[in-house]
Amino acid sequence: MSKQDDDNAGPGAPDDSGGSIFDRAKHPVKPSGQPAPGSDVSAGGPELSQGHDDGPERLGTPEHQTDATRAGSTVLLAEPPERGVGVRDPHAEALDRRAERRAERQAAFWFVISIIGTVGFVVTNFVGDKHKEYYTPALGAALALAVGGIGFGIIIWAKRLMPHEEAVQERHPFRSADEEIAATEETVALGYADTGLARRPLIRRTLLGAGTVLGALLVVPLLNLTNRKPGKQLGHTHWVKGARLVTGEGTPVRLGDISIGGIETVFPAVPVTEPDGRVRYEPQLTLHQKADSATVLIRLGPDENRPRPGRENWAYDGHVAYSKICTHAGCPVSLYEAQTHHLLCPCHQSVFDVLDGCRAIFGPASRSLPQLAIDVDADGYFIARDGDFTEPIGPAFWERS
Amino acid sequence: MTTVPPPPLVKRPGPVRALNRAADERFGTQGALRRNLNKVFPDHWSFMIGEIALYSFVILVLTGIYLTLFFDPSNTEVVYDGSYVPLKGVEMSRAYASTLEISFDTRAGLVFRQIHHWAALLFVASILVHLMRVFFTGAFRKPREVNWLIGVGLFVLGILEGFAGYSLPDDLLSGTGLRIASSIAQSIPVVGTWASFLVFNGEWPGENFIPRLYVVHILLVPGILLALIGAHLGILWHQKHTDFPGPGKTEHNVVGHRVFPVFAAKSSGFFMLVFAMLALLGGLAQINPIWAFGPYDPANVSSASQPDWYIGFLDGSTRLFPPWEFRGLGHTVPAVFWPTLILPGILFTLLAVYPFIEAKVTGDKESHNLLQRPREAPTRTGLGAFAITFYLVLWISGGNDVIAKTFDISLNAMTWAGRVGAIVLPPIVFYLTRKLCIHLQERDREIAEHGIETGIIQQLPNGEFVEEHRPKLPPVPDHPRVPTDRVALPSAGDGHAKGALVRRAGRAVSGFFVEEEERQPEPTGSSSQHPEGGH
Numbered sequence: 001m002s003k004q005d006d007d008n009a010g011p012g013a014p015d016d017s018g019g020s021i022f023d024r025a026k027h028p029v030k031p032s033g034q035p036a037p038g039s040d041v042s043a044g045g046p047e048l049s050q051g052h053d054d055g056p057e058r059l060g061t062p063e064h065q066t067d068a069t070r071a072g073s074t075v076l077l078a079e080p081p082e083r084g085v086g087v088r089d090p091h092a093e094a095l096d097r098r099a100e101r102r103a104e105r106q107a108a109f110w111f112v113i114s115i116i117g118t119v120g121f122v123v124t125n126f127v128g129d130k131h132k133e134y135y136t137p138a139l140g141a142a143l144a145l146a147v148g149g150i151g152f153g154i155i156i157w158a159k160r161l162m163p164h165e166e167a168v169q170e171r172h173p174f175r176s177a178d179e180e181i182a183a184t185e186e187t188v189a190l191g192y193a194d195t196g197l198a199r200r201p202l203i204r205r206t207l208l209g210a211g212t213v214l215g216a217l218l219v220v221p222l223l224n225l226t227n228r229k230p231g232k233q234l235g236h237t238h239w240v241k242g243a244r245l246v247t248g249e250g251t252p253v254r255l256g257d258i259s260i261g262g263i264e265t266v267f268p269a270v271p272v273t274e275p276d277g278r279v280r281y282e283p284q285l286t287l288h289q290k291a292d293s294a295t296v297l298i299r300l301g302p303d304e305n306r307p308r309p310g311r312e313n314w315a316y317d318g319h320v321a322y323s324k325i326c327t328h329a330g331c332p333v334s335l336y337e338a339q340t341h342h343l344l345c346p347c348h349q350s351v352f353d354v355l356d357g358c359r360a361i362f363g364p365a366s367r368s369l370p371q372l373a374i375d376v377d378a379d380g381y382f383i384a385r386d387g388d389f390t391e392p393i394g395p396a397f398w399e400r401s
Numbered sequence: 402m403t404t405v406p407p408p409p410l411v412k413r414p415g416p417v418r419a420l421n422r423a424a425d426e427r428f429g430t431q432g433a434l435r436r437n438l439n440k441v442f443p444d445h446w447s448f449m450i451g452e453i454a455l456y457s458f459v460i461l462v463l464t465g466i467y468l469t470l471f472f473d474p475s476n477t478e479v480v481y482d483g484s485y486v487p488l489k490g491v492e493m494s495r496a497y498a499s500t501l502e503i504s505f506d507t508r509a510g511l512v513f514r515q516i517h518h519w520a521a522l523l524f525v526a527s528i529l530v531h532l533m534r535v536f537f538t539g540a541f542r543k544p545r546e547v548n549w550l551i552g553v554g555l556f557v558l559g560i561l562e563g564f565a566g567y568s569l570p571d572d573l574l575s576g577t578g579l580r581i582a583s584s585i586a587q588s589i590p591v592v593g594t595w596a597s598f599l600v601f602n603g604e605w606p607g608e609n610f611i612p613r614l615y616v617v618h619i620l621l622v623p624g625i626l627l628a629l630i631g632a633h634l635g636i637l638w639h640q641k642h643t644d645f646p647g648p649g650k651t652e653h654n655v656v657g658h659r660v661f662p663v664f665a666a667k668s669s670g671f672f673m674l675v676f677a678m679l680a681l682l683g684g685l686a687q688i689n690p691i692w693a694f695g696p697y698d699p700a701n702v703s704s705a706s707q708p709d710w711y712i713g714f715l716d717g718s719t720r721l722f723p724p725w726e727f728r729g730l731g732h733t734v735p736a737v738f739w740p741t742l743i744l745p746g747i748l749f750t751l752l753a754v755y756p757f758i759e760a761k762v763t764g765d766k767e768s769h770n771l772l773q774r775p776r777e778a779p780t781r782t783g784l785g786a787f788a789i790t791f792y793l794v795l796w797i798s799g800g801n802d803v804i805a806k807t808f809d810i811s812l813n814a815m816t817w818a819g820r821v822g823a824i825v826l827p828p829i830v831f832y833l834t835r836k837l838c839i840h841l842q843e844r845d846r847e848i849a850e851h852g853i854e855t856g857i858i859q860q861l862p863n864g865e866f867v868e869e870h871r872p873k874l875p876p877v878p879d880h881p882r883v884p885t886d887r888v889a890l891p892s893a894g895d896g897h898a899k900g901a902l903v904r905r906a907g908r909a910v911s912g913f914f915v916e917e918e919e920r921q922p923e924p925t926g927s928s929s930q931h932p933e934g935g936h
Contacts, residue, residue: 131505139509140515143677144678148678166878167439167882171770225599228598229598291699325699328724332699363724365736395587397593398590401728
């Protein structure tokens with residue numbers, strides 16, 4: 001087959017001679033746009049006016065074989081230009097029985113590998129110890145062999161043993177014939193006329209109205225997604241007046257627990273008066289409570305703090321407390337550089353200056369971290385002096401002024 | 402191989418033929434079956450990128466089904482008592498605990514979890530590369546604009562699906578991502594607070610949010626993805642694949658391998674190889690080790706927390722965008738609104754409408770089936786390079802803290818470099834790319850006119866030295882060309898009924914209602930079995 005086609009390719013070709021891929025892109029084949037049938041579509045060699053044998057003296061090095069010259073170079077110099085170029089040589093498997101057998105064996109080898117991989121997967125899965133380190137890598141490798149073996153086998157089979165030929169299929173324009181379009185449009189028009197919608201505005205309008213109202217009904221399931229109206233919820237946290245500052249483990253923080261330059265994440269422990277009159281402090285450590293009440297307690301050096309006007313007594317002995325929830329996108333502001341007194345949010349790199357009321361000094365955050373006024377109670381524990389933050393914590397929202 | 406006339410009907414059919422005939426008697430399959438088996442697909446390595454996306458999706462569905470059997474999408478707090486010792490006794494959600502169980506106590510759980518995650522990364526990556534292939538070769542042009550739109554939809558949904566997926570385990574990293582997502586929802590003007598409350602069922606972290614996310618991840622988005630992928634492939638099948646110009650290739654034909662057997666064999670082999678690659682990655686390359694992050698805690702975050710790569714550009718835009726918060730009249734439009742909703746909204750809208758913009762600007766109303774090389778459309782290629790540069794600056798900035806730490810650069814310098822780079826670099830790259838394309842075109846024209854330099858110097862009789870140029874040879878088809886149909890029916894031409902699918906369908910329907918003698922003669926004898934008229 002291939003040998004024959006190869007020979008056929010020559011004579012049919014010379015009328016189709018493009019200069020470069022650029023020309024061919026513009027005029028891929030004959031201007032008629034019709035593909036030549038069968039092997040005739042293969043490109044032919046150009047007419048070359050080469051008189052190299054009786055031409056001037058030739059200097060220089062023999063040409064280098066490149067992709068562009070490979071097909072024609074040696075042939076071209078040795079043979080008449082009309083010979084042209086044919087399709088790529090058929091693979092060895094098509095001509096040589098031994099090569100064919102070799103390809104067959106290779107494909108079969110990979111199919112056997114796949115069987116081994118599958119068996120390996122099953123054995124590892126059931127016999128292997130899933131707590132051992134080899135378990136997951138062995139399963140992955142075995143599965144890769146199981147599916148990859150079939151993949152390699154099929155591809156070797158397809159590429160080396162199936163016939164190499166390119167089918168030419170015609171495309172058909174999508175546009176229908178004029179009369180067909182007209183007939184379809186008329187069919188729809190007649191059908192629409194039958195409905196009488198154009199003549200009966202009452203039906204048309206009420207149906208349109210009913211449809212609109214029904215569409216609006218979609219809002220109902222959407223609103224049913226929650227029973228919790230936002231209200232003023234975003235403006236409040238779980239801090240109350242007199243709440244102790246406790247760590248994530250519920251341990252209350254005393255004056256002196258934090259050294260200068262130190263930082264502690266604290267949460268409210270709200271005072272509950274027992275029936276016997278004693279006051280118990282209940283740590284607020286659920287996810288919801290932590291999500292809005294997380295606060296950082298930082299101890300600055302003496303006289304380092306530069307309190308905002310009106311907040312001169314919100315700090316206590318160099319201790320300041322700020323909301324830990326970033327005012328940008330709500331991540332916990334958890335990196336503290338004790339040297340520069342900067343708090344850094346690891347999500348989007350907003351930087352807050354602790355000395356200057358946690359003002360946002362770099363990055364995408366635009367508001368300062370809200371400050372919590374603190375004090376120390378008679379037992380030496382830190383408490384929220386005035387209750388909640390004076391402004392909403394965390395990321396901003398439309399209703400926030 | 403040439404077309405042969407149809408052989409006589411096999412008298413004693415084997416089981417396969419018997420099944421085929423049984424189906425045909427009920428559905429009339431033979432014409433369509435033959436047409437589709439003979440359908441021709443062109444060959445080019447770049448056409449396989451979209452296939453990778455398709456195969457990743459299949460693997461995502463397969464591994465995802467396995468994971469749903471073990472994952473418990475529940476916010477209920479439990480105390481962990483599994484085999485991962487460092488977390489024993491820690492309070493966590495059922496979602497996180499069951500993900501730990503999948504990872505440590507389920508047979509083949511971790512390997513399928515990791516294959517699932519790698520497949521998700523590959524899915525979005527191959528969609529993006531496929532999108533670039535389609536863009537730079539002009540494959541989106543008429544008549545394929547609708548498939549471009551579907552493709553953009555698949556890209557956006559793929560990103561959403563991936564985000565929903567890695568947010569499900571309720572570990573510290575995914576919880577942080579969701580916290581940011583809720584802040585973004587909250588930032589929408591007017592309805593933001595309500596939107597956030599509706600989605601999360603209350604103030605962050607909401608009430609029973611994971612079951613909702615689960616439904617989105619395993620039902621809602623995959624369902625839409627599946628439908629869109631079906632439409633994408635159906636349109637591709639119907640419109641036939643584009644191809645690069647080449648010997649014998651025209652706007653009016655497709656040259657390549659038939660579906661059966663070569664294309665089908667190569668494609669299924671390729672699917673297996675994609676699966677094998679993902680299996681290797683899932684087995685050997687650790688991904689998303691949620692046990693190392695710990696359960697979600699709103700007061701904690703790990704430094705250098707990075708989302709999956711496809712969210713990176715949004716992370717970057719969020720980091721780079723200046724703190725522009727608009728306040729007034731008692732209301733706020735938060736800074737986070739612009740880089741996370743407005744910017745991607747603009748980007749994806751521009752992406753979606755690009756084919757229509759280009760057609761409008763160039764006045765090109767023709768249908769195109771042959772692709773262009775990027776150099777043949779310098780402005781389009783320049784715009785593509787512009788977009789890629791902008792995307793890359795954002796994407797790199799998404800990890801600017803990691804880069805700053807690794808290379809010991811100031812983080813502020815990195816941020817400013819990103820801000821300036823995002824504005825300055827894309828136009829420069831646009832200009833350079835466009836110029837490069839034009840120069841490449843000129844070189845092509847040069848070669849077309851004067852041929853390739855051979856390096857052979859000739860001395861003319863008058864003593865002048867000239868270099869010999871040889872015309873560039875036209876490219877050669879790789880393989881012998883054959884007609885589409887292996888077996889030709891005497892009257893059916895190439896097996897295609899003339900006209901579009903709609904017309905054929907229309908005739909099939911109308912043929913049902915007209916008298917038998919009015920109908921066009923059928924190529925085979927099977928028409929005599931139709932009922933006489935259909936009234």
